[in-house]
Amino acid sequence: MMNEIQKSLLKEVAALDALPTGAYNIRSDGSGIARNTTANIDIITKQDKQGIDIIIRPGTKNESVHIPVIISQSGIEELVYNDFFIGEDCDVTIIAGCGIHCAGKDDSKHDGIHSFYVGKNSKVRYVEKHYGEGEGRGKRLMNPTTIIELEENAVMKLETSQIGGIDDTLRITKAVLKENAGIIIHDKILTAGTQHANAEIHVEMNGDGSNCDIISRGVAKESSYQEVTIKIDGNAACSGHAECDSIIMDNGVILAVPQLKATNVEASLIHEAAIGKIAGEQLLKLMTMGLTEKEAEELIIKGFLQ
């Protein structure tokens, strides 16, 4: 039975009011509290370390897996390994996410290492949201690592976000693509106060016809710090595009580091990066529609991170 804090966190990170349909595994305060499997999706607890294996049968279509993690007590630190084995010809959605409510003096920390092995011709949509709350002095810390291997013709779309409340994070995403595989990554980060966020996204395209599109958007408010490194390696006849856009506010600091590497003459790689404050004309436009300057600023940020 979940308490109100747990329910609230679950809603925040996985948009769940109740247990989801399909396969799921809900982890709370260091242990699993609810699980469901289906005929096509199995979830097995790891024996040698913390975490689960999610096994999706070949040919599974239009099914979803929810694996949210919530931490509602201060002083909990965990390192969890979740491995996804997605068969060939699948079309599935995976909703992950982690919410921390820290009301005490001790730090709460979740390090999650997610590995995806995506079979030939499969399509995967992966949604991951990180969120922190609570008035405690303890820090809310998260370090997610996502490792992806895409087989031939496999396509994966990642929608990852960290919208407030996390004091310190190192977010690592690494993907390796074979022939005609494609990956789309949309990553969003909002930091405030003295929060620190470091994101590293590295895509290696090793197969002809592979492609990637990475869009990173960040907003650094107050005295927060953000560092975003996007690396694309083109080792075949492939195409890669990265766009790194950030809004800087107050005394925020943003460091955007693009890195393109081509080892094949047929590789086509593009990187765009921009950092700037909210344009005055944007604020004025919304003010002509009746919003106060603060409301206009909030709407611009909401849209930017939408």
Place this chain on the structure above:
Amino acid sequence: MLQLKNICFSVDGKDILKDINFTAEDRFIAVTGPNGSGKSTLLKIIMGLTEPTSGQILLDGNDITRLPVNERADKGISFAFQQPVRFKGLKVSDLMKLAVGKNLKASEQFARACDILSGVGLCAKDYMDRELNDTLSGGEMKRIEIAMAAARGTKLTLFDEPEAGIDLWSFQSLIHVFEQLYRDTSGSIIIISHQERILSIADKILYLKDGVIERYDDGKKIMSELELNMHSSDCKVLTDKNTHCGKGRELK
């Protein structure tokens, strides 16, 4: 009713507007005049986007000279920018819903927004989910800008040169938007334009030159005077560009 009293605006010692006085008693006023005459500055001062050096702005008898932009918007002034602003992430639907108002139910907001977008020649189905970013052309942005201002349906709507960025043929089909706004609301429209079609439907035409109102008179009267002069001119469209024509004329 809008009233401007002794409005002056100077920047770096240069007088852009010089002692502007006028009362918008009529509901459709077209502002025209050469480039640099102060037309856009005048509209921005009314909206609060630019602060006048001196003078007073009254709306329905209340002094709004020091009111911020959003409070003027709340009092019933809307503004369509000459250069529409782009937003990464915000969609057409986000701003259209804001424009039609919070008091409507979501379904009513959507329906009204769709109607108005259709009115400016954009299929709502194709545009409501589009981001207001660089993927929209200048002409599309301009139509959306006009739609947003019209959607608010306020007592005073200001259009800063709506024809800029839209080809002449497309703009002809947009004129009904202003006519409909005039017909469906009891509000007033002040529109900066050089288009003869716009000037011909205006109740009043205000001709601004070098920061001074040179003429503020009945629209039909001015247009008929222009018709009479037409025989001696090669120019068919009243624009400030007529100075490039061999037999250009001035509106006096």
